[in-house]
Amino acid sequence: MNSTTTPTSSMGSPARSGIPLRTRPLSIALVGNPNTGKSTLFNALAGTRQKVGNYPGVTVEKKTGKTRLADGREVELIDLPGTYSLAPRSPDEMVAVDVLLGREPGEPRPDLVICILDASNLARNLYLFSQVRELGLPVVVALNMIDLAQRRGIGVEIAELERRLGVPVVAIQANKGKGIDALKARLATALDHRDTQATALPPLEVLPTEVRAEVEGVVRALDQVGHPLPRYLAERLLLDPHGQVQRELLEQGEPLAGVLEQVHQARERLKQVGKPVPAIEAMARYEWIGRVLDGVVVSTTPASEPPADAQTTAKVDWSDRLDRVLTHRVWGSLVFLLLMAVMFYAIFQFAVVPMDAIDSGFAWLGDRFEESLPDGALKGLAIDGVLGGVGGVVVFLPQIMILFMFLTILEDCGYLARAAYLADRLLKAIGLSGKSFIPLLSAHACAIPAVMASRVIEERRDRLATILVTPLMSCSARLPVYFLMAGAFLPREGWNGWLQPLAIFSMYAIGWGVAIAAALIFKRSLLKGPTPPFVMELPTYKWPSPVHVVRRMIEEGLRFLRRAGTLILAVSIVVWALLYFPRDAATVEAAYRTEIAMLEQALETLPENDPQRASLQERREELDTIIEGDYQRSSVLGRFGRAIEPVVKPLGWDWRIGVAALASFPAREVVVGVLGVMFDAGEVDAGDEVERVRLGESLRQAQWPDGSPLFTVPVALSIMVFFALCSQCAATLVVIRKETGGWKWAGLTFAYMTGLAYLGALITYQVGTYGFGG
Template identity: 40%
Template sequence: MAADLKIALVGNPNTGKSTLFNLLTGLNQKIGNFPGITVDKKTGFCKIGDHKTAEVVDLPGTYSLYPKSKDESIVFQILADRENRSHPDLIVLVADATNLRRNLLLYTQVADLQIPVILALNMTDMAKKEGLAIDIDQLSKNLGVQVVAISARNNIGLKELKDAIANAPTIPTQEPGTDIQVLAPEAIAAAGQLIQTTNPYFALQVLHQHSELDIYTPEQHQQLNQIAAEHNFESSKIQTAETVARYRYLGTILNGIITDTGAQKKFIMSDRIDKVLTHKVWGFAIFLLILLFVFNAIFSWSAYPMDMIEEGFARLTDLGHEHLPEGMLTDLLLDGVVAGLGGIVIFIPQIAILFALISIMEDTGYMARVTFMMDRIMRKFGLSGKSVVPMIGSLACAVPSIMSARNIENWKDRIITIMVAPLVSCSARLPVYTLLISLIIPDEKVLGFISLQALTLMGMYLISIIAAVLVAFVMKFLIKAKEKSYFIMEMPVYQKPRWNNVLLTMYEKSKTFVFEAGKVIIAISIVLWVMASYGPSDRFEKIDQKYEKIELQQDSVAISTLERDRSAEKLENSYVGILGQTIEPAIRPLGFDWKIGIALITSFAAREAFVGTMATIYSVDSADEEATTIRNKLKGATDANTGLPLFTFATGFSLMLFYAFAMQCMSTVAIVYRETKSWKWPMIQLVYMTALAYFASLIAYQLLR
């Protein structure tokens, strides 16, 4: 889509920048990477005025143009390079009206780059509730820029902002924030002449950050280093001096702009709630209760829709076998594709509930408090407080969580976070847990209202988090680094959840789960069905000859039983059966048979594939015509050696521990390689997690059997 205007949204973290982006672009957006950089880029399009279309880029949140992380460095790189595909014609700087002085520091830096700017003053409704009155017109006059009061959360001021964008000048009209020349006049002049710019602040920023910019030649980089050395250019001291000068300037700009009406003490309600929710004892107790509520909801609320989906797929399979012609294609469709896909679709209600509740916690501001509380623990185990965000994010998926570790400045903290994040149980493990829990844990209530199955699920998540923290503690001593780490986070004010956002999150995450996992599951199911339905021809011929002789001497009831025996024996002698029995000796001590072994192999592509694999294998096996659902089939599964039920408490718990600790995800291996630029770390991660999973399962099974 061709755009008439390129707009970049710039602002501090937690200013509502992404909310404004969603409001402007709606569903007309996409997520990718900045060219040549593994940092997420959100772009979208919106209508401006009567006939204009604007391309909007949501740049990473940053407190300053001086970056503290890889994500933050992108902001200046995009703004500095006029040849960059994302370089904007106009900047909309989103500022938090409740903390205007701090937010305007970034504005003054951006304005000095001499790119047209509009200041979007967000959360003005919240500022009013806190008793803050802001003179928008006078602020606009003092800064020499259009200032628009908005509330992105409540869709207030969007029309006024679009009008301002439509009427924005094509050349910068705002006045410079400070006299940059006095900071390092000789170095700035020499750098400006070298890179051919008349903008002193741009020259200053290039002196600070040219090593991060690929728009200059190696010779230019070397010359810039020489300029810095010749003129004693001390970057950290000059940054400090610049910040002090800008805050002095903002003092004059904001004089008389903000009036405290005394209507309400700022953050008084949030402060009172925080005294309870972030208490060093009660805060953790409340967090555990909230987790228990989440897991109880996952089981209780999803039971009815899951039963409907399960019965629907079972009925679909029965109808297919009744009305479709017998043959290979019908068996492939029903016992391969439908069975495998049914094993995934059934878990949509649980996935939707999980992400809805996580979205509510994020939207209300509670998840930020969890991060704050966990920082106290994390530091004792060798992790930064910033490690909490990727680890909590791993409850959803390890891949974006590992990518979010870029915000951790300390190399050691970042590597340890990347290495332990996959241990935290993600949503892909949820189908495995819930299926196995439904098999080995009775559906009973504790204290009359707490589900025993929910307590077990919560226990699996807690085990994974404890394991991640303990492994981090060990790596603290194994990985050496001299850097000091720190954690600074701004607490957002408590707010009501945006239900539209919650519903959209449920829809998007469920869709992603089905389509991303579904593609893998269907492919695996087809391959599995073929491998489970065919084997070395001489083996299948011998089995057919054996049962044909026996059938001649049996009645119809016995023949029906023999058909099931023939099916089971063929499955054991199929290609997938041969593969499973090859690895069975290694996994027998864990309580697993060869069928579970096949599921372990296929689920390396995606953990969710375990359920689809078991559904396909047991559909091909067809040991019980009445066991039409995957749970019924697994409940009826028996150990070939003992004849007893296969999925006992010992086997089920051993299998859950294996999935809790094993890597079992190709996407995670790939993203760790991409983030570390080395195969060393993903290989170490794969080996230690596999070993941890194996020995944890071995100990559990041997103790519980």
């Protein structure tokens, strides 16, 4: 490729980010196959100096960092998505190519590329390297997992490999930090000679002469119509009949129709080579790889030991035997379910202590504000708005860190690929791949880390489908609602005492059933397309790096706080304001002022040991609760609740239940506290069973204006079904927005789940009341 080709930011347009080399920081891109340790190397180089975002218009994560080289220079690192080749099939896969060619808006072309190769699987990894070399960028090879290769009896003649590839090669062990200093030194040297290395190297002529000639013809045809492309993209246009480059040109319409016709004719001519066009490239590159590795990869078995083949077989037999169990249809599934149950249990149980500590910490802060601030809007904002909002976000942090601890351990040791393979057999029937199972399972603890865990799914359609149905899994935030309604309105003793656990289990079953149906619908409509065959290279088993595990936990925890913290806090403050204002004390407290004055005077005059004090104090607190309820009823949200009562009445709800559902949007568990205020039960801790029982008694006594009971078994079940299916979690929607790159998919999630929740609650109440007589 001509290295002087002007980078473009879109098909044929100059790059908007073109910055003169001398005025911007030096940058290095990391590329490599999945499971080669690329992210581990990035973490080893960048440490905590990392930033994470999304490239514009796609869901691909943009991960950058900084490192200091051996000579003291600071350079920027760009961690590109793991890929087996630079043959993009979608906009997401196009990102790596665009970055390397300097075509990505706001992302200058890298000065150098680190190509990470697995020393035990060079034949596979050199395919990607051969494509990177064609881009005309200086390259340094990081030969990773050299220890695994040695244990498998595989030796690599590094000096000879470096000579044949024509680029520096450094042996490293990224998970233990070995070879990192040597790599930094070679990077510094390569950057010093970056202007001459690429041009000094002879072109990597891997493809047959016929293909190279046709590529030149495509380049000339594009130039003639005023739509120049880098030579590598012209090559991709020719060799990838259904690739992203061709799709982008098709979107240009008539002006490029002639060029596409010439490309079609060129492909017809190439068929005379005797192979399908896509196969020409694969065969040519692997032939080149065979020549490069001949004599470079050697056996390290001593002469006194068995032959190299026998030695290698003996050393990997333990891995094969383990795979026969872990990937077995029956035994593998049992091990898989056991591990998932352990992870599920840990996310629920191990997080209890830190979550309680966080709750206690925010409660302590709330008490301090209660004591130090005067009554009024500022006090309410500080306690209910700010502390309530921040606490509602931070409390999820332990679950997120525990989830990613398990995911990182399972991924690093090589098991996650086996788990995805097993789950694929079950999920492919509904259009999802095996990689969707872990996000769906972990969503029972919390949908927020589950949505984030869907990053392991490379295929965009499958990833979006998984994200869209993940919030349907009943998370721990729904449990207070389930426990409250089931405990208050279903019997817990006698022959039908099993109804409570059955009702709660049914909520989980409803979530899975609706998720399966929704996934089928999405994969046959908005995300239509065949489920791609589940092809995954099973990585070698290895011990996870504790440093990497801890770093990943901290990284994901901080990322969650940055992503979800700000918006959920803003939403909490808005909801608080809607429930607080207008605060017309003269009107609301007028009816109770006389009684309050009498009670306070009596409490001041009665001795501390007088038996009447307890009942008077209880009445005084009861009046405070009633007044607070009146404030809520007269608030903006309370008035809106009265306005929407005709909408929620078919569900068996009155305006108070409707307001509680609206107010629970920041977090589902908020509904328990709001119900406590709306039904004059006082403040209710969702985790306190005694307070839930007190609230249950208040709910049982609630009535419609005509005196009939407001809450019945069908009403309780309709509330449970609504919260099982609704998307009342602002943090989840915010994370979906961040993970998908826009509000479109988050809005769709909210809309379809809210519709399903309303329909489910309507059917539950109407059938329960009129079908079975209430």
